[in-house]
Amino acid sequence: MGYAVVEVAIPVPGRCVFSYRLPEALRDRAVPGSRVLVPFRRSRTVGFVVSAPETELLPTAALENVIEMPDESPVLSGELLELTRWAASYYLCSWGEMLRSAVPGGSALRRRVRVKRTPAGLAEAESLLPGADDARSRLLKRLAKAPPAGLERASLVARAGRGGSGVLARLVASGLAELAPEDPQAVTLLGTGKARALASSDLSLGDSTAPGDGNDTNRSTPPDLTGEQGAAVEAILAALDEPIPAPFLLHGVTGSGKTEVYLAAIAEVLRRGRSAIYLVPEIGLTPMLHERIRERFGDRVAALHSGLTPAERRREWGRIQRAEATVVLGPRSAVFAPVAHLGVIVVDEEQDPAYKQQDTPRYHGRDVALVRARMAGAVAILGTATPSLESWRNARTGKYRHLRLTRRVAGRALPSIELVDMREEFRRTGEPAVLSERLLAALSARRERGEQAVILINRRGWAPFLLCRSCGRTVECRHCAVSMALHATDDSLRCHWCGQRRRRPVLCPGCRSEHLQPMGAGTQQVERDLRHHLPNARIARMDSDTVRGRSAHRRILESFDRQELDVLVGTQMVAKGHDFPNVTLVGVLLTDAVLGMPDFRAAERTYQLLTQVAGRSGRGDLPGEVIVQTCRSDHYAVSTAARGDEDAFYDREMAARRALRFPPFQVMAQIIARGSRAEKAEESARRAAKALVRLGGGRVQVLGPAPAPIARLKGRFRYQVIARAVARRRLGAALQGLMAEAESEGFGRDLVIDVDPVALL
Secondary structure: OOEEEEEEEOOOOOOOEEEEEEOHHHOOOOOOOOEEEEEEOOEEEEEEEOOOOEEEOOOOOOOOEOOEOOOOOOOOOHHHHHHHHHHHHHOOOOHHHHHHHHOOOOOOOOEEEEEOOOOOOHHHHHHHOOOOOHHHHHHHHHHHHOOOOOEEHHHHHHHHOOOHHHHHHHHHHHOOEEEEEOOOOOOEOOOOOOOOEOOHHHOOOHHHOOOOOOHHHOOOOOOOOOHHHHHHHHHHHHHOOOOOOOOEEEEEOOOOOHHHHHHHHHHHHHHOOOEEEEEOOOHHHHHHHHHHHHHHHHHHEEEOOOOOOHHHHHHHHHHHHOOOOOEEEEOHHHHHOOOOOEEEEEEEOOOOHHHEOOOOOOOEHHHHHHHHHHHHOOEEEEEEOOOOHHHHHHHHOOOOEEEEEOOOHHHOOOOEEEEEEHHHHHHHHOOOOOOOHHHHHHHHHHHHHOOEEEEEEOOOOOEOEEEEOOOOOEOEOOOOOOEOEEEOOOOEEEOOOOOOEEEOOOOOOOOOOOOEEEEOOOHHHHHHHHHHHOOOOOEEEEOOOOOOOOOHHHHHHHHHHOOOOOEEEEOHHHOOOOOOOOEEEEEEEOOHHHHOOOOOOHHHHHHHHHHHHHOOOOOOOOOOEEEEEEOOOOOHHHHHHHHOOHHHHHHHHHHHHHHHOOOOOOEEEEEEEEEOOHHHHHHHHHHHHHHHHHHHOOOOEEEEEEEEEEEEEOOEEEEEEEEEEOOHHHHHHHHHHHHHHHHHHOOHHHEEEEEOOOOOO
């Protein structure tokens, strides 16, 4: 007698596909894309079925059984299985790790609470739990209102408050409640009582994500397109009829109306019965854009992003799977949304480094989107005002079709850009001022006219570091080889890499001197100085310290949009994607910080950041102005951005990249060897470099090993090796060989391989 055997991908590094015996009761349900609970390494974990069950005629006593299946239907389609398999191979991670990243909740098997029905019902539970404890009352109240499937345990306990877990434990021990695997596609709350749909009041985003709120009958009317917009839309719609359309680079100046081109393409895709994915680089761009898209397409829009609770993400995932939502908006992970019949995938701000995930699996959302579009026969639109050098070259060589929007809508002029040399400012005033006199005067004038301003400084906190005036040392993180930033709100030092926090020291840790001086400036100091110089101005700060709450982005941006604020100070999260018609001034501080980064993309990042933030000014009927404070006004990234000469910048930067054999002229991977001791990390890096030289056969250039720019991070020493090649296939084969060799020789866990890195830090 044979047994049914199924292959299961487990989210672990290295080899991740294992065979399991399938009980007869599960055979019909265990199709590719299903999740299964299986025994693995002395515990239980959730994996993904990646092959159809096959009958094994030989005895399979050595195989362990699948324990259970938490879902009624597969969570992934065959198309997404193929996409994740490609991504795992390309980015050199395990298939299981990529699958876990693609699915909301991934391999986490959450538990839900179900209350057994008894004749006495809730009264029995109340008698078991006497008293008037707040946690008891809250927990029983929620259970009384919940539907039969049950409530998520973590949510139930959290809302009950302190003591809630103990109350629940007594219910379970008494047999009145049970814990069961949670269905990730459930769209109702779980518990006893009458079943009810998940109400909008239970969602932190309110009716902006709730289904059935009537938006389908109140859609906005699309505006008339400009000639350039219309030509771009025509080209995109014509490509919808092609079997495998070439990607488009929609290259438009800031304020040229790229979003309307996207929405027009999506409207046609929906009319044809197909679906769309709309990617943005950061969650901060999602809420207001979500509302704009919902005004156009109503309840067919779903959002997938980290600002949602796990239950909300699973709810949206279920709506997409059931084709209740056919337009998906979100950051990079939304590229794996389970839409069917994909017609178009938009990657807005395609140049943004946020599309690259910085931990395993280190995939690039833009590049995965291109592959998914090709697999589905869909149109891919990469939109930007400042193309990445890779996309610029692909457009120049004909790999991408290049669409240009050269003018702002309604004939609005691009803002004027003025450079303020802070070296001259210091010579004139003798003070290391954060805000120049020119910028302060311009801010005061805007305040008097009732106009708004945005100030960009790409450093949060009060000051980037503390410097000892006696010995010259800075106060570094104990776990990372970086200086700790001073934060004035609680007078603490924080590491922006590992999150370590400590009290501000009174004495230098090195020489015990009292002369510790804050150096440089961050968003907190700029906010303080603005309040000093503009005492009547309404000022807000937007950085990762002020937007920790789930709706913080939205609250600040909506307040600014309602003109309840005069000045918005922020990091690069204020630099792109926002459209505020009353903003007529943008100030840019400390542009030189990006140029000083030890990375080959520093000039590209500087040019893009300056151009993007400048585009926030003058988007309404009033003319815009940009003031850039810099100590390097002669650097080509700064000067070309100031005069709007993109051809000069790209020609100069392309020539430098070609000469140095950096992307986009060669493909690259960064290999980081990590260890608790520097000697161990260096040895692993040396072994990796030798293996790559041998495996590359003379066609892969290997640089290093050398200490990484950040030589210690989160307590581990880091050495880096850079591998480059003209042929992507040759580099990929060498890296695959390195992975296999490192795993077999026992140093694979010491290595991190980043294919197509966006930064070398």
